[in-house]
Amino acid sequence: MRGIFPKGGVIRILISYILLAVYLLCSLCSPALGTASAAGAAVLEGTQEAVSFCLVLTGSVCLWSGVMELLERSGAAAGLARLLQPLLRRLFPRAAGDGEILSALTENLSANLLGLGNAATPAGIRAARGMARQSGGRPSDELCTLVVLNTASLQLLPSTIASVRAAAGACSAFDILPAVWVSSLCSVAAGLLIAAVLRRLWP
């Protein structure tokens, strides 16, 4: 689950306005909706809930990040990269001509699949910079495709939300896996399909 903690300036400003709107809207509307007392108590309950949520989740997030470290140190990403190269050559024919960009792309995609967010973002940014260099600072079709691919979740094992489910008492926290895979595939397919159409219409 990459990007839990936003750093982008524009996004932080957007969230600031949303927070402001939430507090103002709720204060004004809850008396009309007859929920004033519940809304009044909710804010302080929310802080307690944030702390207990964090505490409950810490154990499993830490265990999974230990497993991710094992995966990273055993070079699983490099093994997966070899399998992914033919696919990437088809998706990014121009960037794949440059060995450096291709290796950054494969590292990005395989780290994304394995859920290694710490490795995926720097590699993706290296690939994006290389593509921008190739096109002279213009947003090329391949750069846009890379962004679309990275904004769709490719992670095979969504461990954070599984931990949330386990903490809430799910009988089997990971039984959502097949559904997550199907839905991820649909979203990547839709993204690439729309990209293929839009790249012709939007110069």
Place this chain on the structure above:
Amino acid sequence: MRSLLDLTAPLLIGAVMLGAALRGVNLYEAMLAGTRKGLRVMADILPALLVLFPAIRLLRASGLPELLGRLLSPLLDTLGVPPDTALLMLLRPISGSAALAAASEIIRQCGPDSLTGRTAAVMIGSSETTLYVAAVYFAAAGVRRSRWAVPAALCADLACFLSSAWICRILWG
């Protein structure tokens, strides 16, 4: 198949350990280092959760999302999406922490094994913080215009939410 999915965690960890051991990785040391990173991640997101959880709790308690869900329910019902997930779908592309907070509220209220709770989990597990990721990539590449990237990415998110609702209805509906 069922018991395989039930055993996902131990089987997966065992397989990863075996692979790492074959490569000569010091298992215990690597896991300790990874766990330390995990602690840092949780410490880093706690401030964000402390700001966002009260706001989302307030929003849900005020009854406004229900109103939104009721307004949208003719549309959402046709599409087969649980109305309770409306807020989650709105927040997901903007903020990962806010979406996590909204999803955990849904899972807590509706139950982790309910159709709505499962749909929320699948939605968040198969999507990313789209606007944030796009902002990071274009800023890092030094490209000011993003052309069709954001509309296409948001369409992919919409496809993700619709397919999440669809597959959950098939599997657990």
